[in-house]
Amino acid sequence: xxxxxxLRQALHExxxxxxxxxxxxxxxxxxxxxxxRRVMWQRTAMSLAAVVALVAGGxxxxxxxxxxPSRLIVPPANGSPTPSPDSGAPTVAPATDSRLxxxxxxxxxxxxxxxxxxxxxxxxLRDAKSATQAFVNRVLPDPTSVVVAACAPADCxxxxxxxxxxxxxxxxxxxxxxxxQPVATIELRRFGADGPWLVTAARGSQxxxxxxxxxxxxxxxxxxxxxRVDGVHQSIRLDVDEVSIQPARSLGSVTGVAAGxxxxxxxxxxxxxxxxxxxxxxxxxxxxxxxxxxxxxAVAVDFQSTRGEPSPFAPTYPPAPTTFxxxxxxxxxxxxxxxxxxxxxxxYAQPGGGxxxxxxxxxxxxxxxxxxxxxxxxxxxQVPADGGKPVQLVDAGHGAASHPVLSPDGSKLAYxxxxxxxxxxxxxxxxxxxxxxxxxVAAHLVDVDxxxxxxxxxxxxxxxxxxxxxxxxxxxxxxxATGGAGTVTAAPETGCTWRSATxxxxxxxxxAAEMCRSNGPGGQQSALVQFNSAERVDARIITLDQIAxxxxxxxxxxxxxxxxxxxxxxxxxxxxxxxxxRREAQ
Amino acid sequence: xxxxxxxxxxxxxxxxxxxxxxxxHYRSLVRLAALLLDDTGTSEEVVQDxxxxxxxxxxxxxxxxxxxxxxxxxxVNLARSRMRRRLVARKHAPRPMPDAPSAEYGAExxxxxxxxxxxxxxxxxxxxxxxxxxxxxxLSESEIATAMGVSNGAVKSYAHRGLxxxxxxxxxxx
Numbered sequence: 001x002x003x004x005x006x007l008r009q010a011l012h013e014x015x016x017x018x019x020x021x022x023x024x025x026x027x028x029x030x031x032x033x034x035x036x037r038r039v040m041w042q043r044t045a046m047s048l049a050a051v052v053a054l055v056a057g058g059x060x061x062x063x064x065x066x067x068x069p070s071r072l073i074v075p076p077a078n079g080s081p082t083p084s085p086d087s088g089a090p091t092v093a094p095a096t097d098s099r100l101x102x103x104x105x106x107x108x109x110x111x112x113x114x115x116x117x118x119x120x121x122x123x124x125l126r127d128a129k130s131a132t133q134a135f136v137n138r139v140l141p142d143p144t145s146v147v148v149a150a151c152a153p154a155d156c157x158x159x160x161x162x163x164x165x166x167x168x169x170x171x172x173x174x175x176x177x178x179x180x181q182p183v184a185t186i187e188l189r190r191f192g193a194d195g196p197w198l199v200t201a202a203r204g205s206q207x208x209x210x211x212x213x214x215x216x217x218x219x220x221x222x223x224x225x226x227x228r229v230d231g232v233h234q235s236i237r238l239d240v241d242e243v244s245i246q247p248a249r250s251l252g253s254v255t256g257v258a259a260g261x262x263x264x265x266x267x268x269x270x271x272x273x274x275x276x277x278x279x280x281x282x283x284x285x286x287x288x289x290x291x292x293x294x295x296x297x298a299v300a301v302d303f304q305s306t307r308g309e310p311s312p313f314a315p316t317y318p319p320a321p322t323t324f325x326x327x328x329x330x331x332x333x334x335x336x337x338x339x340x341x342x343x344x345x346x347x348y349a350q351p352g353g354g355x356x357x358x359x360x361x362x363x364x365x366x367x368x369x370x371x372x373x374x375x376x377x378x379x380x381x382q383v384p385a386d387g388g389k390p391v392q393l394v395d396a397g398h399g400a401a402s403h404p405v406l407s408p409d410g411s412k413l414a415y416x417x418x419x420x421x422x423x424x425x426x427x428x429x430x431x432x433x434x435x436x437x438x439x440x441v442a443a444h445l446v447d448v449d450x451x452x453x454x455x456x457x458x459x460x461x462x463x464x465x466x467x468x469x470x471x472x473x474x475x476x477x478x479x480x481a482t483g484g485a486g487t488v489t490a491a492p493e494t495g496c497t498w499r500s501a502t503x504x505x506x507x508x509x510x511x512a513a514e515m516c517r518s519n520g521p522g523g524q525q526s527a528l529v530q531f532n533s534a535e536r537v538d539a540r541i542i543t544l545d546q547i548a549x550x551x552x553x554x555x556x557x558x559x560x561x562x563x564x565x566x567x568x569x570x571x572x573x574x575x576x577x578x579x580x581x582r583r584e585a586q
Numbered sequence: 587x588x589x590x591x592x593x594x595x596x597x598x599x600x601x602x603x604x605x606x607x608x609x610x611h612y613r614s615l616v617r618l619a620a621l622l623l624d625d626t627g628t629s630e631e632v633v634q635d636x637x638x639x640x641x642x643x644x645x646x647x648x649x650x651x652x653x654x655x656x657x658x659x660x661x662v663n664l665a666r667s668r669m670r671r672r673l674v675a676r677k678h679a680p681r682p683m684p685d686a687p688s689a690e691y692g693a694e695x696x697x698x699x700x701x702x703x704x705x706x707x708x709x710x711x712x713x714x715x716x717x718x719x720x721x722x723x724x725l726s727e728s729e730i731a732t733a734m735g736v737s738n739g740a741v742k743s744y745a746h747r748g749l750x751x752x753x754x755x756x757x758x759x760x
Binding site (some may be wrong): 003004006007008009010011012013014015016018019021025027028031032137268449468 | 604608614616617620621625626629630634635637640641681691698699702703717718721722746752753756
C-alpha cells in the first residue's frame with residue numbers, strides 16, 4: 001500500500017476516535033454573547049459618556065449639592081485602561097505591618113483591645129456570620145439578599161478554627177438556593193482566639209472591581225476611583241463611607257453608568273471630612289428593574305485627617321513592573337506594561353520557525369527562549385535583555401525543546417524536550433549546568449505535554465511544572481532538579497484543573513493557577529492557589545472570572561506575579577500583582 | 587425602530603446559518619483540528635473560537651459555502667497559533683476498533699496507523715497541514731491553498747515534501 005493510501009486510511013480512522021463534547025453549541029453561543037457585548041460596548045462608549053454626564057451631574061453630599069459636581073467617566077472607545085489622573089490621586093500611607101488590614105468595623109489594634117476590654121462589646125463581632133450580617137445591614141442593606149456560608153459546613157468549621165471565614169451574599173431570597181445569584185463574597189478574620197470577627201474584604205460578583213484607590217490608601221476629597229466592570233449597561237453607585245461600630249455614614253456618593261467586557265471605569269467623588277480615621281470606598285450595582293443589589297465591592301481606606309497618626313498596619317506595595325518580556329510574531333520583545341506594545345525587539349524573525357517560550361532571567365539581564373516552532377530541530381537561545389547577539393545554549397537536532405528557564409543564580413538551565421528519536425511520545429525535563437555543559441534528566445514523563453512554565457525553587461534544588469496527560473486531568477509535578485529523587489504531584493481543588501505553576505522567589509511557596517468551573521459569566525474562572533513546603537494547598541489567593549491563565553511568572557523583583565491570559569474567546573492584557581488580592585496593577 | 591425591525595430577521599438568519607453549519611461541520615472540524623493539534627479539548631476550543639469569529643464576520647461572509655471555507659481557514663490559523671506553544675504531539679492510546687476482525691489483526695492495524703500518525707506529527711506544521719487537508723479533508727489544491735493562506739504551488743511543494751519525509755520515516759522504522 002502506498003504512503004498516500006496508508007495516510008488517508010490512518011487519518012480517517014484516527015479522526016473517528018475524536019468525539020467532541022455535546023455542549024459545543026452552547027459554548028459557541030456563550031462566546032458570541034460575550035463578543036457581542038464587547039463590540040456593543042465599543043460602539044456605544046462615546047454615547048454613554050454623554051448619558052453619564054447627565055446622570056452624574058448632581059450629587060448630594062450631606063444633603064446639599066457640591067460646588068464641584070462629582071462625575072463618572074467612561075473610558076475612551078478604544079478600551080485602553082483609564083490612567084488615574086495625578087490631581088487628587090490617593091497617596092499610599094506609610095506602613096509597617098498588615099496584621100490588621102480590615103474593612104469593617106475596627107481598623108486599629110487599639111480598637112480591638114478596647115473591644116476586648118469593653119463589657120458591653122458589640123455581640124455581633126463574636127461570631128463570623130453575625131459580623132457579616134451586621135456588615136451587610138449597615139453597609140449593604142438590601143431586603144432581597146441573604147447571607148449564606150461560602151463553604152461546606154465541615155470546611156467552614158475547620159476554617160473558623162483557623163480564624164478565617166467567608167460568606168456569600170446571594171439574591172433574590174425568594175428563589176430556591178440553587179437559582180440565586182451571588183452578589184458579593186465577604187471575607188472575615190478573627191483577631192486572636194477571643195478577638196472580634198472583622199470583615200477583611202468584600203468582592204463583588206459580575207466583574208465589579210475597584211482597582212484604585214488600593215486598600216489602606218490615605219484619601220482626600222475629591223477622590224478619583226478606578227475600577228472594572230463587566231456588563232452591557234450597568235448603573236454603578238460609588239460611596240465613600242465612614243465606618244465604625246456605629247451605623248455606617250455615607251460622606252459622599254456618585255452614580256453613573258458604565259459598561260463593557262472587563263472594561264475600566266473612572267469616577268471622581270467629593271466627600272466631607274470624616275469624624276473618624278477610617279472608612280471604605282464602596283461600589284455597588286443595582287438592578288434597573290427593582291433596585292435590588294446585584295454586586296458590591298469595597299476597599300478600606302484612611303482619611304486624610306488622620307495623616308498625622310497613620311494606621312501602623314497599612315501595607316506598602318512595591319511598584320508594578322514597567323516592562324515584561326514576551327514573544328510576538330515569532331520574535332522576542334520587551335513590552336511596555338503601560339502601553340501593552342513592544343518597546344524593542346530582541347530577535348529577528350527566523351526561517352524554520354519563530355521564537356517561543358521566552359523567559360527573563362532572575363537578574364533581568366538576559367532572556368532565554370526556544371526557537372523552531374516545536375519541530376525536531378528546536379534549539380534554545382539566550383539574548384541580553386537590553387539587546388545583543390543571541391547565544392545558543394542547547395543546539396538543535398535532539399528534539400522539540402521548549403519551556404527554557406534559568407535557575408535563580410543563572411548557573412543552570414531547565415527545559416523540556418520531546419526527543420524525536422524516541423517518537424516524540426515522552427518528554428524529558430532536563431537540567432543543564434551551563435558552565436560544565438553537562439545535563440541530567442530531572443523527570444522523564446511519558447505521553448504528556450507541559451503546560452505553562454517551569455519554575456525553579458530559590459535554592460535550585462527543585463522544579464515545579466504542570467503536565468497534561470491526554471484527556472485525563474493534568475498533574476502539578478514537583479521534581480528534584482538533581483534527578484536523584486522521584487516526583488511529587490498535588491491534586492487541584494474539586495472542579496478545577498491545573499494550568500501553570502511557579503515558585504515564589506526567595507521562598508518555599510509555590511503559586512499555581514487552576515482553571516475552575518464557575519457559575520459566573522463564561523462558566524469558568526481562573527484561581528491562584530499557594531502551596532506551603534509540604535506540597536499541600538495552603539490558600540486560594542484570588543479568582544479571576546473569564547480569565548484563562550496559561551502561564552505564570554514572577555517579575556525580576558520577585559514581587560509582582562505576571563500571568564498570560566490565553567483564553568480561546570477572551571483576550572486581555574497581562575496583569576500583575578504581588579499576591580495580595582488588593583494589589584492589582586497593569 | 588425601522589432599523590431594529592430590519593435587524594431582527596437578519597439576526598435570525600445568521601443564527602439559523604450558524605446552527606446549520608454547526609450541525610453539518612462541527613464534528614469534522616474538531617477532528618480536523620485534532621489531527622493538527624492532537625488534543626481534543628484544545629481542538630474544540632479552536633473550532634468554537636472559529637465559529638464565534640465566523641458569526642461576528644457574517645456580514646462579510648453571508649454564504650454557507652464561503653462560511654465553510656472561512657471556518658477551515660480560521661481553524662488552520664488558530665491551530666497553527668496554538669502549535670507555536672506546544673511540543674511535538676503525543677500519541678493517543680490505541681483503542682480497539684469496534685469492527686476489528688481479530689485481536690491480532692486489530693493490533694497490527696492500530697500499530698501501523700499509530701506509526702503513520704506519529705510520522706505525520708513529526709513533520710513541520712505547514713507540511714502536516716497540507717497533508718491533513720488533502721487526505722483527511724479531501725480538499726482540492728486550491729481549497730487547501732485558501733485554507734492555509736498560501737499559493738497552489740506552495741501546497742504542491744508542502745504536500746510533496748511532507749509525503750516524501752513520511753515515506754522515509756515509515757521505511758526507516760521497518
